[in-house]
Amino acid sequence: MSAMLETLVNQPYKHGFVTPIEEDVIPKGLSEGVIRVISKKKNEPEWMLEFRLNAYRHWLTMHEPCWANVRYPKIDFQEIIYYAAPKPKKKLSSMDEVDPELLRTFEKLGVPLHEQKALAGVAVDIVFDSVSVTTTYKKKLAELGIVFCSFSEAVQEHPELVKKYLGSVVPPTDNFFASLNSAVFTDGSFCYIPKGTKCPMDLSTYFRINTQDSGQFERTLIIAEEGASVSYLEGCTAPKFDTNQLHAAVVELIALDNAEIKYSTVQNWYAGDENGVGGIYNFVTKRGLCKGVNSKISWTQVETGSAITWKYPSCVLLGDNSIGEFYSVALTNHMQQADTGTKMTHIGKNTRSRIISKGISAGRANNSYRGQVKIGPRAQNARNYSQCDSMLLGSSCSANTFPYIDVQNNTGKVEHEASTSKIGEDQLFYFAQRGIGAEAAVSMIINGFCKDVFNQLPMEFAVEATKLLGLKLEGSVG
Amino acid sequence: MNNKNILLEVRNLSAEVAGIEILKGINLVVKVGEVHALMGPNGSGKSTFAKVLAGHIDYTVTGGEVLYQGKNLLEMAPEERSRAGVFLAFQYPIEIPGVSNSAFLRLAYNTLQAARGREELDPLEFDDFIREKIKLVEMDPSFLDRSVNQGFSGGEKKRNEIVQMAVLEPKLAVLDETDSGLDIDALKVVANGVNHLIRPDNAIILVTHYQRLLNYIVPDYVHVIEGGQIVKTGGKELALELEKRGYDWVRAEFDAARAAA
Numbered sequence: 055m056s057a058m059l060e061t062l063v064n065q066p067y068k069h070g071f072v073t074p075i076e077e078d079v080i081p082k083g084l085s086e087g088v089i090r091v092i093s094k095k096k097n098e099p100e101w102m103l104e105f106r107l108n109a110y111r112h113w114l115t116m117h118e119p120c121w122a123n124v125r126y127p128k129i130d131f132q133e134i135i136y137y138a139a140p141k142p143k144k145k146l147s148s149m150d151e152v153d154p155e156l157l158r159t160f161e162k163l164g165v166p167l168h169e170q171k172a173l174a175g176v177a178v179d180i181v182f183d184s185v186s187v188t189t190t191y192k193k194k195l196a197e198l199g200i201v202f203c204s205f206s207e208a209v210q211e212h213p214e215l216v217k218k219y220l221g222s223v224v225p226p227t228d229n230f231f232a233s234l235n236s237a238v239f240t241d242g243s244f245c246y247i248p249k250g251t252k253c254p255m256d257l258s259t260y261f262r263i264n265t266q267d268s269g270q271f272e273r274t275l276i277i278a279e280e281g282a283s284v285s286y287l288e289g290c291t292a293p294k295f296d297t298n299q300l301h302a303a304v305v306e307l308i309a310l311d312n313a314e315i316k317y318s319t320v321q322n323w324y325a326g327d328e329n330g331v332g333g334i335y336n337f338v339t340k341r342g343l344c345k346g347v348n349s350k351i352s353w354t355q356v357e358t359g360s361a362i363t364w365k366y367p368s369c370v371l372l373g374d375n376s377i378g379e380f381y382s383v384a385l386t387n388h389m390q391q392a393d394t395g396t397k398m399t400h401i402g403k404n405t406r407s408r409i410i411s412k413g414i415s416a417g418r419a420n421n422s423y424r425g426q427v428k429i430g431p432r433a434q435n436a437r438n439y440s441q442c443d444s445m446l447l448g449s450s451c452s453a454n455t456f457p458y459i460d461v462q463n464n465t466g467k468v469e470h471e472a473s474t475s476k477i478g479e480d481q482l483f484y485f486a487q488r489g490i491g492a493e494a495a496v497s498m499i500i501n502g503f504c505k506d507v508f509n510q511l512p513m514e515f516a517v518e519a520t521k522l523l524g525l526k527l528e529g530s531v532g
Numbered sequence: 533m534n535n536k537n538i539l540l541e542v543r544n545l546s547a548e549v550a551g552i553e554i555l556k557g558i559n560l561v562v563k564v565g566e567v568h569a570l571m572g573p574n575g576s577g578k579s580t581f582a583k584v585l586a587g588h589i590d591y592t593v594t595g596g597e598v599l600y601q602g603k604n605l606l607e608m609a610p611e612e613r614s615r616a617g618v619f620l621a622f623q624y625p626i627e628i629p630g631v632s633n634s635a636f637l638r639l640a641y642n643t644l645q646a647a648r649g650r651e652e653l654d655p656l657e658f659d660d661f662i663r664e665k666i667k668l669v670e671m672d673p674s675f676l677d678r679s680v681n682q683g684f685s686g687g688e689k690k691r692n693e694i695v696q697m698a699v700l701e702p703k704l705a706v707l708d709e710t711d712s713g714l715d716i717d718a719l720k721v722v723a724n725g726v727n728h729l730i731r732p733d734n735a736i737i738l739v740t741h742y743q744r745l746l747n748y749i750v751p752d753y754v755h756v757i758e759g760g761q762i763v764k765t766g767g768k769e770l771a772l773e774l775e776k777r778g779y780d781w782v783r784a785e786f787d788a789a790r791a792a793a
Contacts, residue, residue, distance in 0.1 A: 475629065479589060484626040486610035487586050487619070488640035488696060489647065498639060502630025502679070 079268070080137045086110065089237055092137050096206050096240070099213060109226035109236030116230045122393040123422040123454060124362050126298075126335065134300055135268040136238045179204060179243045179259045191255065201246040202257050205273050208244035215246055219277055223306040223343045223370070231302040231364075232339040235271045239304065242272035247282035247313075256512055258287040269300040276306070278313035280346065285316040285512060298326075298361060303338045311346030311373065316354070318511055319367075320519055323359035328417070330389030333361025340367035344376035347402075352379040354510045356519045357394060366424065368397035371405035371433075378407040381507040385523060386419030386451070395425035395456075400436035400466070409440040410506050414523075415451035426458040429466035436463065442472045445503050447496070475503075497523070537563045539704055539735050540585075540605075545596035546760070547584045554580040556760035557596065562704070562735045569738045569746055569771060572757035573779045578739045579623055581757070582708040586620040587613050600704065615647040617703030617734075621693040621710050628680035633692065636680045637662055641699050665698045669725040686713035687722075694725040705729070706737045711745040723748030743775040756782045 080091055089110055093103040118129070179190075179202065195202050201212060208216050226236035243259040261272060278284055301323060307315050317340075326333025336359075342351035353367040363386075369378025380396035398407035407427065415421040421444065429436045444453035455472050477499055485495035500523055501508070508516045540562040547555040554577045562568055572578050584591050585598065587610035598605040605613060628636065634655075641661075642652040653661060663673060669691040681689050690710055697705055707726065711719055726749055730736060738749060746754070746768060754770040755762045758779060763786035764770065774782070 478626075480626050481628055483586075483588055483610060484622065484628070487614050487622075488636075488700065489611050489614035489643045490639055491611050491643075494639065494643070498631050498635070499628060502628070502632075502635075505630060 078137075078139045079135055082135050083132045084110075084134070084136060084238065088136055092238060092240060095137065096209070098209055101213075101217060102209055105221065105226065106237050109233050110238075112227050113230070113233035113237055116233060118230050122364050122424070123420065123456070124364060124391040124393050126362055126391075129300060129335070131234075136271070137240055138268040139240075179257075180262070195253075195255075198251055198254070199248040200251060200253055201244065203244055205239070205242040205244050205275065208275070212244070212246070215277065216244070216275070219275055219306065219308055220273075221306075223308060223341050224304050224339050229339060231337040232304050235273065235302045235304045235339070238269075239271045239273040242274045242303070243276075244274070245276045245284065245286065247276075247278045247284045249279040250281040251279075252282070253284040256285045256287055258289070260289045269302065271301075272303045274303070274305040276315055276317070277308045278310065278315050278349075280311045280313060282310075283314040283316075286318070287512060288317070288319045289322070297332060299334050301334050301336050301338065301360075303340075305338070305340040305367075307340075307342035307351055309342065309344050309346060309349035309351050309373075309376075312348045313346060314350045314352075315342060316352045317342070317367070319353075319355040319357070320522065321355065321357045321359055321363070322522060324361075325359045325388065325390050326361040328388040330361065333390075334359065336360035336363045336365060338363075338365045340365065341370065341397075342368070342378070343370045344373050344378060344402075344405075346376070347373040348375045349373050350377040350379070352377075352381070352510070353396065354381040354507065355383070355394075356507070356511070356522070357382070357384040357392060358522055360392075361390060363390075363392040363394050365394045366396055368399070369407060370399045370401065371407065371436075372401045373405075374402040375404045376402055377405070379510075380407075380409045380411070380425075381510045382411045383414070383504045383507045383519070383523070384412070384421055384423075385414040386416070386421045388417040388419060390417075390419045392420070393422045393424055395423045397426040398428070398438060400427075400429045400433040400438070403432070403434045404436070405433055406437045407439075409438070409442070411440075411442045412504050412507055413442070413444040413453050414447070414500060414503070415444065415453045416447035418450045420452050420454075422454040422456060424456040424458075426460070427468055427470075428458075429461045429463050429468065431462045433463050434465050436466045438466075438468045440468075440470045441506075442470075443503065444472075444474045445500070446474065446476045537565075538599075539564050539601060541599040543597050543599075545581075545584070545598060546594045547580060547591050548594055549580065549591050553594065554591075554760050555584065558757075558760070558762055560755065560762060562737065564703075564735055565732045566753065567730065567736045567738065567749065567751045569740060569751035569754045569768075570757055571740060571743075571754060571771065571774060574741075576757045577760040578757050579708055580760075582620055582623075582706045582737075582739050585613075585618065585704075585706055586610060614700070615644055619697055619700055619702030619705045621690075621697060621705065621707040623708040623710075623712065623739075625681045625684075625689040625693055627682045627684075629682050631680050632677055633680050634659070634662060634676040637676075637696065637699050640696065644700055662695075662699065666695050668698050668728055669694050670721050671695060687715065687718040690714060690718070690722055691725070694722055694729075698725070698729060701729075701734075703734050704737070705734065706739065708739045709741065710738070711740055711742065719745065720748060743771040746771045758783050758786070761786075 089106050093106060224232050226233055245257055247253050276286060309315050323334035323336055344351050351369050357363050371378050378398050384392045384394050386392045396409055409425055411423045413421040413423055423442045427438045442455045446453055453474060457470055459468055461468060482492050482495050501520055508519060511519055538561060542558050542560040545555055545558040558581060570578055593606055638658045645652050671691050681692060751768050754766050754768060756764040764782045
């Protein structure tokens with residue numbers, strides 16, 4: 055393939071700066087002692103510490119998974135910093151007291167923290183390394199009974215909710231990285247939408263890793279009570295370091311009767327350079343439980359960053375008539391590797407799921423879709439539709455699809471479609487002959503390819519995602 | 533006619549693809565307001581010539597020059613040639629899945645408008661504009677919402693090429709076997725569309741195997757290309773003669789003339 059396509063992908067990472075800020079860091083390494091320190095720093099109740107220690111003890115008995123189609127050197131878990139937090143000058147009571155250096159950081163990232171400047175209609179929780187820095191619009195939401203705060207705060211203020219739901223969807227023994235997260239997670243977002251409430255604005259968390267050698271282990275828990283609904287957005291960036299950093303998050307969603315949760319991610323962690331040096335290992339467990347009847351959980355993800363992505367946002371369709379959706383665009387370039395997809399587990403009657411996955415691979419990257427559709431014995435009339443499309447740019451990249459289908463009820467109906475396409479020289483010539491340059495052409499083809507997923511994103515995010523893909527591929531043609 | 537009416541001047545052009553020389557010294561002058569037909573047997577170099585004019589990356593020019601509006605066409609990138617008014621109607625139009633025909637046409641049109649320093653059209657304005665244009669080739673508006681050329685029949689693809697020509701209003705249109713794969717009704721529709729686009733200030737090169745297209749689009753000149761060279765040039769009656777006698781005699785005549793010289 056041409057030098058034209060090869061060069062389109064060479065856009066520098068623009069979020070790669072480090073914020074010079076004094077941080078409270080505990081030394082590298084992991085032990086029960088470290089976990090006790092983290093728990094103490096966060097002033098946690100005894101049950102929380104127990105949760106962590108149980109997870110840690112279980113984790114010690116586990117092995118790192120090796121079934122994913124990704125290659126990386128063995129991680130030394132003693133070489134990771136498990137807690138790094140910007141030192142607050144004093145306890146914050148308003149935005150004006152946030153360290154100006156942090157405010158500048160987020161403004162640079164396009165996430166203004168002052169409510170008057172903030173994105174209209176989006177409440178933001180900001181997680182910087184291990185801690186949540188601030189949450190906007192908290193008071194306004196509280197008037198409706200909506201809780202939106204950092205995870206640490208939820209442990210203090212709403213222990214009964216946290217205790218009830220934490221680990222109920224992703225148990226601490228679930229998998230190697232989820233267990234690790236359960237032992238050492240430091241912060242994250244918590245949101246609770248009370249019965250019958252439609253959240254009036256999109257809720258959003260912005261994750262930023264700043265410290266070299268630190269891991270980020272955040273935990274997100276979203277509960278939508280009966281008849282409640284919420285749209286939640288997540289964004290992530292990290293500085294450029296030539297070492298790899300581990301990001302092992304856990305996200306749990308719970309939708310009760312007639313509730314609806316829409317969870318959107320635009321992931322742009324630092325991906326490493328074109329030779330694969332540095333970048334984030336993004337090993338994340340995300341799962342939603344459609345616990346109630348007629349409930350619905352919808353995942354939309356645009357994965358463009360990270361050296362390695364290992365992530366399967368899933369739905370457990372327990373309630374009758376519940377619906378699970380997964381819309382994904384995963385772009386890999388240079389030496390990036392992604393093994394991502396979903397699991398749809400149909401347990402209740404008349405449950406439905408829909409999977410639309412679009413993988414784009416450029417450079418020497420490797421992009422795999424891995425998805426499981428399981429229809430249990432009691433799931434009468436369950437339906438699934440899956441569509442997995444891959445697009446290749448250039449001839450040094452690869453794309454794979456690994457579908458697993460397990461149907462235990464003969465009324466179940468499962469459809470799977472897959473396609474692979476390539477942006478060809480002939481297509482680019484056709485555009486060029488109509489006056490359209492290679493970059494605009496690739497952008498148009500990619501956007502067309504991703505349309506079904508972008509249509510699911512909230513407006514601002516869709517615009518952001520379109521721009522991001524353009525940036526990521528800039529220079530790979532032309 | 534004086535020189536300023538010369539739109540395209542091809543001098544001794546040779547070109548190769550994958551190391552094989554296909555064009556071996558083409559000479560051709562096209563003036564504004566003219567329609568030229570380029571005929572010849574399979575493998576004679578007709579389509580290669582069309583693609584070289586458009587700047588296809590697979591074809592390497594090995595000698596000669598091409599002046600377009602007095603400028604060196606071969607130095608221009610394919611998209612610059614397009615914006616300067618060179619249009620190629622593809623023999624095999626390319627499918628672009630996921631990109632709607634109307635979005636593609638609008639981007640092409642607006643890119644050209646921007647290059648000419650003219651106003652771009654928003655989607656609504658463009659919709660009115662394009663609905664007029666597609667009437668030219670009797671295309672159903674539903675084609676605007678479909679992916680570019682995807683699932684189009686051969687005839688629909690060719691009509692779509694002419695729609696693009698109508699949108700871009702080129703100075704020099706090269707139609708590469710636009711008649712191939714068309715039934716007689718579609719041929720009339722496409723030819724009628726092309727005839728409406730012929731103006732005193734543009735020119736057309738029709739690349740074709742068969743005379744039948746020339747019943748509907750009447751050329752000023754007919755050139756026979758053979759073995760990568762133009763071996764005979766005549767008026768429209770030459771096409772009829774070729775239809776009757778085939779191509780072999782032209783080559784024989786050309787070789788004899790060269791031997792004599």
